[in-house]
Amino acid sequence: MNQILTTARKSVIPTKKLENEKNSVAKLAFELVISQIKKHSEILDVEFGGSYAKGTWISAEQGGDIDIFIKFKKETTEKKFIEISKKVGFQALKKFHPYVKYSDHPYVEAKIKTTKVNVVPCYNVEKGEWKSAADRTHFHTQFMLESLSGEMKNDVRLLKKFLMNNGIYGAEIARQGFSGYVAEVLIWNFGSFENVLKEFAKISVGQIIGKATKEFDTVISILDPIDGNRNLAAAISEENIGKFVLASREFLKKPSMHFFRSRKRRVKSEILKNIVIVRFQFKARSPDIIWGQIKRASSALNMQLKLAGFKVIRNAAITDEANDASLIFLLDSVIIPELFVREGPEYFNESDATSFIKKNKKTSKLLWVASNRRVCSLDNRKHNEAKKFLTYLLSKNLSNSGVPAGIKKDIKKFKILTGNMHTSKSIKEAIAEMASTDEILFSSN
Numbered sequence: 001m002n003q004i005l006t007t008a009r010k011s012v013i014p015t016k017k018l019e020n021e022k023n024s025v026a027k028l029a030f031e032l033v034i035s036q037i038k039k040h041s042e043i044l045d046v047e048f049g050g051s052y053a054k055g056t057w058i059s060a061e062q063g064g065d066i067d068i069f070i071k072f073k074k075e076t077t078e079k080k081f082i083e084i085s086k087k088v089g090f091q092a093l094k095k096f097h098p099y100v101k102y103s104d105h106p107y108v109e110a111k112i113k114t115t116k117v118n119v120v121p122c123y124n125v126e127k128g129e130w131k132s133a134a135d136r137t138h139f140h141t142q143f144m145l146e147s148l149s150g151e152m153k154n155d156v157r158l159l160k161k162f163l164m165n166n167g168i169y170g171a172e173i174a175r176q177g178f179s180g181y182v183a184e185v186l187i188w189n190f191g192s193f194e195n196v197l198k199e200f201a202k203i204s205v206g207q208i209i210g211k212a213t214k215e216f217d218t219v220i221s222i223l224d225p226i227d228g229n230r231n232l233a234a235a236i237s238e239e240n241i242g243k244f245v246l247a248s249r250e251f252l253k254k255p256s257m258h259f260f261r262s263r264k265r266r267v268k269s270e271i272l273k274n275i276v277i278v279r280f281q282f283k284a285r286s287p288d289i290i291w292g293q294i295k296r297a298s299s300a301l302n303m304q305l306k307l308a309g310f311k312v313i314r315n316a317a318i319t320d321e322a323n324d325a326s327l328i329f330l331l332d333s334v335i336i337p338e339l340f341v342r343e344g345p346e347y348f349n350e351s352d353a354t355s356f357i358k359k360n361k362k363t364s365k366l367l368w369v370a371s372n373r374r375v376c377s378l379d380n381r382k383h384n385e386a387k388k389f390l391t392y393l394l395s396k397n398l399s400n401s402g403v404p405a406g407i408k409k410d411i412k413k414f415k416i417l418t419g420n421m422h423t424s425k426s427i428k429e430a431i432a433e434m435a436s437t438d439e440i441l442f443s444s445n
Contacts, residue, residue, distance in 0.1 A: 001194070001252075001255040004255040004256065004257060005158065005193065005194070005255075007257060008158055008161065008162075008257065008260045009154055009157070009158055011059070011161070011260065012058040012059060012154075012157040012158055012160070012161045012260075013058075013059070013154055013157060014057070014058070014059045014064075015059065018059055021113070021115075022052070022057070022064060022066070022115060025066060025112045025113055025115045025117070026048065026052060026066050028112065029066060029068060029092070029093070029112060029117045030046070030048070030068060032092040032093065033046055033068050033070065033088065033089075033092045033119060034046060035092065036087075036088045036091045036092045037070055037088060040084050040088065042072050042073055042076045042080060042081075042084055043070050043071065043072055043073075043084070043088070044071050044072065044073055044124045045070075045071040045124065046068060046069065046070050046071065047068075047069055047071070047138065047141075048066070048067065048068060048069070048141075049067045049068070049069045049120070049137040049138065049140075049141050050065065050066070050067035050118075050137070050141075050180070051064075051065070051180050052064075052065070052066045052067065053067070053141045053145075054140075054141055054144045054145060054148070054153070054184065055145075055153050056144070056148070056153050056156040056157060056160070056180065056183075056184060057157075058157040058160055058161060064114075064115055064116075065115070065116045065117070065118060066115055066116070066117045066118070067118045067120055067137075068117065068118065068119050068120065069120050069121070069122050069134065069137055069138070070085055070088060070119065070120070070121050070122070071122055071123070071124040071138070072084075072085075072121060072122070072123050072124060073123075073124060074123045074124060074125050074129075074131060076123070081105070081121055081123075081132075082105060082106060082121070084121075085105075085106075085107065085108070085119070085120075085121030086100065086106060086108055088108075088119060089107065089108025089109075089110075089119035090108055092108075092119060093108060093110035093112075093117065093119065096110035096111060096112050096117075097110060097111070098110040101118070101286075101287065102286035102287055102288050102289075103120075103133065103134075103288070104132055104133035104134065105121060105132055105133075105134070106286075107119060107120040107121065120134055120137075121134065122134035122135050122137060122138070123135050127139055127226065128227065130227075136224070136226060136227060136230075139226045140181060140226060143225060143226055144184050144188070147188050147225075148184065148187065148188060151192075152187050152188070152191070152192070155187050155192050155193040156180075156183050156184050156187045158193045158260075159183045159186065159187060159193050159196060160180060160183050161260050162193070162247070162251075162259055162260060163177065163178050163183065163244070165259065165260055165261055165262055165263070166243060166244070166247045166259065166438075166440075166441070167243070167433065168240040168243050168244055168247075171235050171236075172287070172291075173287075173288055173291040173292060173295070174287070174291050174318075174319075174321075175240075176235065176236060176237040176240060177236060177237075177240045178236060178240070178244065179232070179235070181232070182222060182232050182233075182236070185209075185210070185222060185223075185224070185225060185232060186209070186222070188225065189209055189210060196248075197248040197251055197252055198248075198252065200244055200245050200248040201245065201248040201249045201252055203220060203245060205219055205220070206219070206220070206221075207220050207221070208220070208221045208223065209221065209222045209223065209233075210222060210223030210224075210225060210228075211223055211225075211228055212228060212231075213228035213229055214228075214229065216231040216233075216234065218231060218233050218234050219233075219238050219241060220233050220241060221233050222236075243438075243441060246441045246442070247259065247440070247441055250440060250441060250443055254443070256440075258440055259440060263438075263440065264432075265432040265433065265436040265438065266432070266436055267419070267431055267432055267435045267436045268436075269420065271330070271419070271435050271436075272418075272419035272420040272431070272435070273334070273418065273419065273420050274330060274331050274332065274333060274334055274419070275328060275329065275330050275331075275418060275419025275420075275431060275435060276328075276329045276331065276334060276386045276387060276390065276416065276417075276418055276419075277326050277327070277328050277329075277416070277417040277418065277419070277423065277427060278301065278326065278327040278390060278394070278411070278414050278415075278416060279324070279325070279326045279327075279414065279415045279416075279417060279427075280325055280326075280407075280410055280411045280413060280414040280415070281323050281324060281325075281410065281413065282319075282323055282324075282325055282407060282410035282411075283323070283410060284322070284323060287319075287321045289406070290319055290321065290325065290407075291317075291319065291321075293404045293406050293407045294317040294318075294319055294325050294327060294407070295317050296403075296404045297317065297327055297402075297403045297404055297407060297411065298315050298316065298317040298327045298328075298329075299315070299402075300401060300402030300403050300404075301315075301327060301329070301390065301393070301401065301402070301403070302315045302329065303402060304393055304401060304402065305329060305331070305386065305389070305390075308381070308382075308383060308389050309336050309340055309381060309384075310331055310333075310334075310336060310386055310389070311331060311332040311333070312329055312330070312331055313330045313331065313332055314329075314330045314434050314435070315327070315328065315329045315330070316328045316430055316433075316434045318426055318427065318430045320426060324424075324426075325407075325410075326426075326427050326430070328427070328430055328431060328434060329386070330434060330435050331386055334385065334386040334387065334418070335384060335385050335386070336381070336384050337381075337384065338380055338381055338384050339365065339378055339379065339380060339381070340378075340379060340381055341376055341377070341378055341379075342360065342376065342377045342378075342379050343370070343374050343376050344356035344357075344360070344374055344375040344376060344377065345374065345375065346373045346374055346375075347369055347373060347374075347375055348373065353375050356375055356377075357375060360377040360379070363379060363380070364377040364378060364379055365377075365378040365379065365380065366378035387416045387418070390416055391416055394411060394412070394414055395412075398411070398412065419431055419435070
């Protein structure tokens with residue numbers, strides 16, 4: 001294992017050249033922001049935050065962002081907080097094609113060379129007096145700078161890489177995985193990368209990591225060391241926690257560099273034909289909003305498919321966050337029998353049994369009394385093909401579909417595809433993740 005970890009560490013620790021390039025970009029961006037904040041009396045200070053400030057960024061695309069926080073006076077109104085922060089971000093980064101992104105509040109992002117630079121607003125508050133989610137960042141940075149040794153920082157980098165290449169890194173709603181800060185908290189709690197894996201390999205339901213000030217209703221709890229009321233695990237899906245548990249067990253049993261490298265997943269052809277995709281375009285909105293809407297839409301159509309008699313094995317939703325979205329469903333079969341049994345009340349219940357018979361007699365293929373004393377009817381399904389059912393639902397019965405109101409206008413112009421049809425790269429990747437076995441995670445389970 002030591003040899004594997006030594007090799008893996010070398011791949012995540014930035015080279016001196018890369019560090020110098022990152023520092024150069026950081027210095028430029030910082031000076032540009034400084035030049036703008038002087039124009040606004042509402043802003044008290046500016047500082048680096050995130051993995052760059054803490055020295056835990058890795059030499060990978062997802063791990064090298066530079067976060068610059070502009071600190072507002074706590075009495076600043078939310079309206080000015082948003083307006084001024086966007087103005088500062090756009091003016092400072094105007095040469096680098098800035099754009100707005102969204103989290104708890106909007107912030108400005110741009111790309112300088114190969115590095116994403118984020119200009120994020122926060123309030124200058126005392127510890128615990130949070131006005132925005134970003135207010136904790138200063139305290140996170142200071143805590144980790146004081147608490148993590150150089151070796152522990154490199155183990156944070158290693159853990160991030162492990163999480164990335166097992167598809168469970170990133171706290172955004174699209175991924176619902178482990179954030180960079182969670183990786184830091186885990187290393188701080190357990191001391192090393194290997195210890196984190198050992199803990200998760202034998203973790204139990206309800207386990208609490210850190211000091212909790214109250215109980216949390218999540219499968220596990222990971223407490224923020226600067227805020228005992230904040231459960232970091234609340235943003236992580238149970239599926240991703242499960243993947244990390246399995247990956248930890250497998251790595252400890254058989255250490256391999258495969259866990260630190262991206263790997264291709266292949267979907268069997270017999271599974272591809274049982275995948276149905278609803279694809280549509282939407283008008284631009286914040287990533288958090290569209291992700292929330294398509295995830296709810298996927299759940300709603302999942303329920304409608306089940307009510308119509310289809311068995312949904314897994315479902316997912318994806319978007320490019322610009323204008324394209326897809327809802328993906330893996331079924332046990334895209335075509336089900338035309339006939340189905342409708343089970344009614346017991347014959348002892350006269351009024352209900354009579355009502356059931358009267359209601360079904362004209363359309364029923366067969367009426368009978370079953371051995372469980374219930375009156376049953378054999379009926380024709382309105383739809384026994386998943387593609388036709390979804391087409392009918394979205395074009396004729398959208399108001400009763402459960403699809404969120406916010407995307408009903410968008411989803412009216414839809415396309416129904418199957419998994420074995422020609423699709424985009426992002427859809428293929430989503431299908432591969434949803435409908436294939438990760439051999440690394442399940443090699444000995």
